[in-house]
Amino acid sequence: MKKREKILEVAAHLFASKGFKNTNIAEIARNTGAAEGTIFYHFKTKEELFLAILREFRGSIIRDFSDFEKSGHLGSGLGKAEHLISFYLSYSVSMEEKFLLLHRHDAYELSEVNPLFREELEAIYTCFVDVFDAVIAEGQRDGSISEEITPRKVAMILFALVDSVSRLNTYRLYDAESLFKELLMSCKRILRKSTR
Amino acid sequence: MKKREKILEVAAHLFASKGFKNTNIAEIARNTGAAEGTIFYHFKTKEELFLAILREFRGSIIRDFSDFEKSGHLGSGLGKAEHLISFYLSYSVSMEEKFLLLHRHDAYELSEVNPLFREELEAIYTCFVDVFDAVIAEGQRDGSISEEITPRKVAMILFALVDSVSRLNTYRLYDAESLFKELLMSCKRILRKSTR
DNA sequence: TAAAAAACTGACTGAGCACTCAGTTTATAA
DNA sequence: TTATAAACTGAGTGCTCAGTCAGTTTTTTA
Numbered sequence: 001m002k003k004r005e006k007i008l009e010v011a012a013h014l015f016a017s018k019g020f021k022n023t024n025i026a027e028i029a030r031n032t033g034a035a036e037g038t039i040f041y042h043f044k045t046k047e048e049l050f051l052a053i054l055r056e057f058r059g060s061i062i063r064d065f066s067d068f069e070k071s072g073h074l075g076s077g078l079g080k081a082e083h084l085i086s087f088y089l090s091y092s093v094s095m096e097e098k099f100l101l102l103h104r105h106d107a108y109e110l111s112e113v114n115p116l117f118r119e120e121l122e123a124i125y126t127c128f129v130d131v132f133d134a135v136i137a138e139g140q141r142d143g144s145i146s147e148e149i150t151p152r153k154v155a156m157i158l159f160a161l162v163d164s165v166s167r168l169n170t171y172r173l174y175d176a177e178s179l180f181k182e183l184l185m186s187c188k189r190i191l192r193k194s195t196r
Numbered sequence: 197m198k199k200r201e202k203i204l205e206v207a208a209h210l211f212a213s214k215g216f217k218n219t220n221i222a223e224i225a226r227n228t229g230a231a232e233g234t235i236f237y238h239f240k241t242k243e244e245l246f247l248a249i250l251r252e253f254r255g256s257i258i259r260d261f262s263d264f265e266k267s268g269h270l271g272s273g274l275g276k277a278e279h280l281i282s283f284y285l286s287y288s289v290s291m292e293e294k295f296l297l298l299h300r301h302d303a304y305e306l307s308e309v310n311p312l313f314r315e316e317l318e319a320i321y322t323c324f325v326d327v328f329d330a331v332i333a334e335g336q337r338d339g340s341i342s343e344e345i346t347p348r349k350v351a352m353i354l355f356a357l358v359d360s361v362s363r364l365n366t367y368r369l370y371d372a373e374s375l376f377k378e379l380l381m382s383c384k385r386i387l388r389k390s391t392r
Numbered sequence: 393t394a395a396a397a398a399a400c401t402g403a404c405t406g407a408g409c410a411c412t413c414a415g416t417t418t419a420t421a422a
Numbered sequence: 423t424t425a426t427a428a429a430c431t432g433a434g435t436g437c438t439c440a441g442t443c444a445g446t447t448t449t450t451t452a
Binding site: 190 | 214215299302352370379385388
C-alpha cells in the first residue's frame with residue numbers, strides 16, 4: 001500500500017499547482033515512480049483519484065479541528081471565536097496546497113457532473129461552518145457575542161471573509177498576511193455587542 | 197465586425213459555464229455560426245480570445261462603476277459605502293456570467309504562464325478596490341467612518357467579504373442572496389466608529 | 393514450497409482538439 | 423467595372439492523453 005499513498009500525495013501536489021485538467025497521468029506516474037497502469041489499478045479513473053484526495057483532506061480537517069476544539073481554550077465564546085479565526089488562517093497557510101485544491105474551480109466543475117464531488121465539497125464547507133457556528137452560538141449564550149444575527153449566518157459571513165482573505169493569499173494577488181491583524185479586528189467588530 | 201462580437205459573446209458564455217479547457221473551438225464555432233478558421237482569423241489563439249473577453253469585461257466595469265459614482269449619492273462617505281456594497285452585490289448578480297469568469301481558476305492559471313493575464317486580473321481587482329477605497333477615504337474625512345484602519349486595508353477586507361459572498365452565490369453552494377441583509381449589517385459594523 | 397491472489401508494468405489505442413492553409417466569398421477603393 | 427484587401431471557410435494535420443490489457447513480479451495463504 002506504499003505506492004497508493006505516494007500516488008495520492010503526488011497527484012494532490014500536481015492538481016493543486018497545475019490543475020486537474022493540466023495534469024496528466026504520465027506526469028503523476030513519473031513523479032511517483034509507478035507505471036501509469038498502477039495508477040489505474042488503484043483508482044478506476046482520474047476523477048476517482050481526485051475524489052480520493054478530497055476525501056483524505058476532509059479527514060484531516062475533521063481531525064485537526066476537533067483537536068483544536070479539544071485543546072480547550074478557556075474563556076468566552078467571543079474569545080474562542082477569535083482563536084478560531086486565527087487558527088483557520090494559520091491552518092490555511094500551513095495546508096496551502098489542499099486549500100488550493102478547494103480554491104481552484106476544478107472540483108466545482110466536476111460537481112456539476114458528478115454528485116459525489118458535490119457531496120464532498122458541501123461536506124468540507126459544512127465542517128468549517130459548523131465549527132464557527134458552534135463558538136458563535138456559545139458566545140451568544142454567554143453574552144459575549146451580539147445576538148442580532150443568527151449564529152449560522154454570522155458563521156457564513158465570517159467564514160466567507162476569512163476564506164476570501166486566505167484565497168487572496170494563495171493567489172498571490174495581494175500579500176494577504178499583512179491583512180491578518182486588520183481582519184481579526186474586523187471580525188471582532190462583526191461579533192461584538194452593539195453599544196447603542 | 198459582426199462575427200467577431202458574436203464569437204466574443206459565445207466564447208464568454210461557454211468559458212464561464214464550462215471552463216476554458218473544457219470548451220473547444222468547434223463548439224464556439226457551432227454556437228456562433230462561424231467556421232473554426234474564422235475564430236483563428238480574429239484571434240490568434242484560444243488564449244488570446246480569452247484575454248479579449250477579460251479586456252472587454254474590464255471596460256464594462258470601468259464604465260458601469262464610474263456611471264454609478266457619477267449618479268451622485270448624496271450623504272456621508274458611510275452612506276456612499278453602503279450604497280456601493282449594495283451596488284456591487286446587485287452588479288455581481290446581473291453580471292453573473294462575467295463574474296464566473298473571474299471566480300473560476302482558469303484566468304489565474306493562465307496568469308502563471310502569460311503575464312498579460314496577470315496584468316488584466318490585477319487591473320480588474322484594482323478597479324474594484326479603488327472604488328471602495330475612495331468612498332472609505334471620504335467617509336474617514338467627513339468623520340462617518342472609523343479611522344482605526346487605513347482606507348486601503350478596509351477596502352480590501354470589504355471587497356474580500358463581498359466578493360466571497362457573491363462567489364458563494366455563483367457556486368450555488370449556499371443561497372447567498374438570503375445573506376445580503378446580514379452582510380450589509382456586518383459591513384456597517386466594520387465601518388462604523390468605535391463607541392468606546 | 394506450491395498455488396493463488398494482489399500489486400504492478402508499459403506499449404498500445406482511439407478519441408479529442410488547437411491550429412493551419414489553400415482556397416472562396418464579400419466589402420472597399422480606384 | 424475591375425483590382426485589392428478583408429473576411430471567412432472547413433477539411434486536414436499532428437499532437438496529447440485517459441484508459442486498456444496481456445503479461446510479469448511480489449506477497450499472502452494453505
